[in-house]
Each structure stands twice: as structure tokens, then as C-alpha cells.
Amino acid sequence: MGVLAVDRAGTREALLDVTEKLADMIRPLPDTAIPIPGAEWTVGETANHVAMAGQLFVDLASGIPRVHGDMTKEGLATANAEWLARDPERRADRLADAIVSSTQTFLDAVEGRPATQPVVSPAGKMEMETLVSYALTHTLMHACAIARALRKPLPVTRAHVKLMMPFLTVGMESFMLKEKTKDLTACFLLHLRGGPQVAVTFDKGVLRLDTKPPRRVDCHILAEPVALFLVAMGLKKQWGPIATGKLMTWGTRPWLALQFVGFFATP
Numbered sequence: 001m002g003v004l005a006v007d008r009a010g011t012r013e014a015l016l017d018v019t020e021k022l023a024d025m026i027r028p029l030p031d032t033a034i035p036i037p038g039a040e041w042t043v044g045e046t047a048n049h050v051a052m053a054g055q056l057f058v059d060l061a062s063g064i065p066r067v068h069g070d071m072t073k074e075g076l077a078t079a080n081a082e083w084l085a086r087d088p089e090r091r092a093d094r095l096a097d098a099i100v101s102s103t104q105t106f107l108d109a110v111e112g113r114p115a116t117q118p119v120v121s122p123a124g125k126m127e128m129e130t131l132v133s134y135a136l137t138h139t140l141m142h143a144c145a146i147a148r149a150l151r152k153p154l155p156v157t158r159a160h161v162k163l164m165m166p167f168l169t170v171g172m173e174s175f176m177l178k179e180k181t182k183d184l185t186a187c188f189l190l191h192l193r194g195g196p197q198v199a200v201t202f203d204k205g206v207l208r209l210d211t212k213p214p215r216r217v218d219c220h221i222l223a224e225p226v227a228l229f230l231v232a233m234g235l236k237k238q239w240g241p242i243a244t245g246k247l248m249t250w251g252t253r254p255w256l257a258l259q260f261v262g263f264f265a266t267p
């Protein structure tokens with residue numbers, strides 16, 4: 001059982017909606033060789049990656065084990081590059097259709113499985129229903145990157161972030177950087193505006209996640225949901241949201257909030 005409960009119906013609906021919006025963004029493009037700002041991939045490569053990841057999600061939901069990287073940022077990057085090298089498809093309409101098709105097939109496969117069935121994914125072990133939250137997070141991360149490249153409105157909403165939080169907590173466990181937390185002893189309480197709170201406690205390389213803090217909180221972080229998502233996914237620096245009050249902190253050690261995102265790798 002994850003730290004936060006999954007809204008299965010809401011997450012399913014959001015994933016379908018985001019997938020359609022992503023497909024609509026790329027389908028009319030005559031050329032997908034458009035650079036993604038701050039990344040090495042083009043729009044076509046990113047869309048291809050989303051389509052192939054959709055098939056990986058289908059296999060995981062169907063009980064087919066898949067190995068993809070080694071749960072490190074470097075390992076995932078290498079596996080992703082190998083995927084893209086094997087599949088040269090970059091045509092916009094075909095990629096849009098593949099993304100929509102794989103998402104629908106994935107959700108159909110999930111429907112036939114118990115919500116608590118364990119799944120070993122590239123982001124760690126989780127329950128089947130959390131896998132849908134993972135798929136939403138992965139799709140939105142890349143949909144936002146493509147939207148920025150195309151100068152379109154970002155497709156992420158506050159409601160989406162609440163639906164992604166069950167996976168994002170699992171991701172904290174999977175992508176914690178032990179070399180940066182091996183000497184850290186601190187308790188954070190992350191407050192999502194209009195949403196849940198998560199206590200994140202570090203004890204010299206060991207991470208504990210709860211809905212309530214196990215001890216006195218050293219650092220409170222109050223976050224506007226969309227700002228938190230964009231910063232956590234490496235799509236935005238934290239300084240703008242801090243300056244505009246979208247990320248706020250207090251407590252006995254508030255300066256730790258500036259380091260918080262750096263305690264985790266962005267896959």
C-alpha cells in the first residue's frame with residue numbers, strides 16, 4: 001500500500017484526457033525535428049519515447065516483466081537512448097495514434113487486474129493502481145516539455161498534480177540520492193495547497209514517508225501544485241515560484257527547503 005490513496009477513476013480519466021491533448025498537439029506537425037528547450041531530444045523523439053513507454057506500461061499491466069534501465073538517472077537515460085535508436089519513427093500522425101492506442105490498451109489491461117497487485121516498474125515496486133498514477137506523471141512530464149517547445153499552454157492542472165502524488169511519493173523512495181542524503185537527519189512536511197500533505201524524513205540515507213510526521217518537523221514546505229510538479233520534474237527552476245509565493249517554507253531549519261529537490265534524481 002502506498003503512502004497516499006489513488007483515485008483510480010479520476011487518474012484514468014486524467015490520463016486519457018492528457019493523452020488526447022498531447023496527440024492533438026503533435027498530430028498536425030509537418031516536421032517533428034523541433035528541439036525541446038533544455039533537453040537533448042526533439043519533439044519527435046520525445047513523442048516516440050512516450051509511445052514506446054505506453055507499450056511498456058501495457059506489458060507491466062499485463063503481467064509481462066520488463067527491464068528498463070537500473071532505476072538510476074544514468075541507467076534510464078541509456079535505456080531510453082537505446083529505445084530511440086531502435087525505432088526511427090518520427091512522423092507526427094503515426095506517433096499521435098500510437099500514443100493514444102497504447103494508453104487505451106494499458107487502461108484496458110489495468111481494468112482486469114487487482115488494484116493491489118504488485119508491479120516492478122522502472123521507477124520501483126508499486127501497486128497496480130499506482131502504476132496508473134505513474135503513467136499520468138510520465139505522460140504529463142513529456143507533454144509539458146513538448147508544449148513548451150511548441151509554445152502551447154502547459155497541459156498540467158492542480159487536479160492532475162493531486163492525482164500524481166501517490167506515484168510521486170513512490171518516486172521519492174526510488175530516486176533518492178544516497179550520496180546527498182547519507183549525512184542528513186531532517187524531517188520535512190510537504191503541504192500541497194488544496195491537497196494532501198506528506199512527511200518526508202531522512203535519517204542518514206534512509207527515507208521514511210508518512211501522512212503525519214513521526215517527530216518534530218524541521219522544515220515545512222507549502223507548495224502550489226503545478227509549481228511543485230514543474231520544479232520536481234526539472235521543467236522549471238525553483239527561484240521563480242519562491243519569488244511569487246508559490247513555494248513557501250518555515251520551521252526551525254527552513255533553509256533546507258532550497259536543497260529538497262536536489263535530494264532526488266529527476267528520471
